[in-house]
Amino acid sequence: MRLGEPARIQAAINITPLADVVLVLLIIFMVMAPQMRKGPDVNLPNTTKPNSQGDERGRILVSIDEAGGLWINDRPVAPEHFDETLRAAVGAEPNPRVVIRGDAKLNFRQVREAMVAVEQAGFRGVGLIAKRSGAEGK
Amino acid sequence: MQFNSNDSVSSLQSEINITPLVDVVLVLLIIFMVVVPLLMEGYDVDIPRASADTSAQVVESQLILSIGSAACPMFGPPAGEGIPKNCQVTLADQKIAAAELPARVASILGRRPAEQRALFLAVDDRLNYEGVLRIIDLAKSAVDDLKIEFVAAN
Numbered sequence: 001m002r003l004g005e006p007a008r009i010q011a012a013i014n015i016t017p018l019a020d021v022v023l024v025l026l027i028i029f030m031v032m033a034p035q036m037r038k039g040p041d042v043n044l045p046n047t048t049k050p051n052s053q054g055d056e057r058g059r060i061l062v063s064i065d066e067a068g069g070l071w072i073n074d075r076p077v078a079p080e081h082f083d084e085t086l087r088a089a090v091g092a093e094p095n096p097r098v099v100i101r102g103d104a105k106l107n108f109r110q111v112r113e114a115m116v117a118v119e120q121a122g123f124r125g126v127g128l129i130a131k132r133s134g135a136e137g138k
Numbered sequence: 139m140q141f142n143s144n145d146s147v148s149s150l151q152s153e154i155n156i157t158p159l160v161d162v163v164l165v166l167l168i169i170f171m172v173v174v175p176l177l178m179e180g181y182d183v184d185i186p187r188a189s190a191d192t193s194a195q196v197v198e199s200q201l202i203l204s205i206g207s208a209a210c211p212m213f214g215p216p217a218g219e220g221i222p223k224n225c226q227v228t229l230a231d232q233k234i235a236a237a238e239l240p241a242r243v244a245s246i247l248g249r250r251p252a253e254q255r256a257l258f259l260a261v262d263d264r265l266n267y268e269g270v271l272r273i274i275d276l277a278k279s280a281v282d283d284l285k286i287e288f289v290a291a292n
Contacts, residue, residue, distance in 0.1 A: 015157065019159065019163065022163050026166055029167065030170055045215070045272070047272055047274075050181060051180065051181065051182070052177070053178040053180045053182075059178070099180060102267050104268035105268075107265060108263055108264070109264065119185045125183065125184045127183075128180050129180035130179060130181065130271050130275075132179055
């Protein structure tokens with residue numbers, strides 16, 4: 001708009017501030033997304049063709065960290081309380097499903113013991129979470 | 139596109155039209171918000187119940203893959219991709235190189251109906267978890283809908 005010119009009505013909404021805000025939100029989500037996961041940082045095993053295990057919501061995440069510590073969702077659990085904590089985590093979930101996020105450095109015994117514990121708590125079948133080779137993220 | 143169709147003198151518009159940019163960015167934002175933190179990938183496995191009765195007929199058709207620590211010394215995470223060349227596994231009592239696994243599993247299980255395609259794994263406790271998952275990955279690669287069950291290693 002030039003000075004001295006009679007101001008014309010501008011019909012378009014100025015969306016530049018909107019674009020700014022949205023871009024900043026996008027960047028925040030891109031940066032925060034890996035940290036929004038429940039549970040500890042686990043260096044997942046790399047494999048070539050893992051199948052989709054679906055949405056993280058509605059799954060019960062059992063994580064085993066590098067030191068062999070057990071976690072249910074975002075809390076560390078002592079092995080002797082594993083059963084009751086797992087049942088409490090299920091709550092009233094109609095169709096619960098347990099996935100195990102085990103660290104790549106673990107040996108098989110630690111993962112097998114967790115699978116047995118999950119099975120003893122009354123779940124049939126678990127998903128072992130892996131990371132597609134070359135994919136980013138944890 | 140004509141901006142000022144009513145004006146006799148069209149003025150130059152000096153601003154870039156960022157509406158399409160905003161559209162694209164909004165869609166990207168929604169994708170990131172909804173999808174990224176939630177998707178997981180992995181392998182479905184079973185552990186047979188201790189109480190489950192295994193009838194003789196079922197046992198007969200079981201395809202057992204054993205991974206021992208002597209024939210397949212993977213005690214740390216395997217370097218790079220795939221599994222070490224010196225890894226040998228035992229499939230249906232035959233010792234084979236791990237690299238042959240997809241072809242062998244496919245030749246044995248490929249003819250079976252989908253619901254009977256099950257592979258029973260007996261894995262040594264001392265092996266590295268990542269190595270075991272990679273062997274599962276390899277075994278599953280050639281057969282669709284392969285069920286994996288863990289059995290006790292002996």
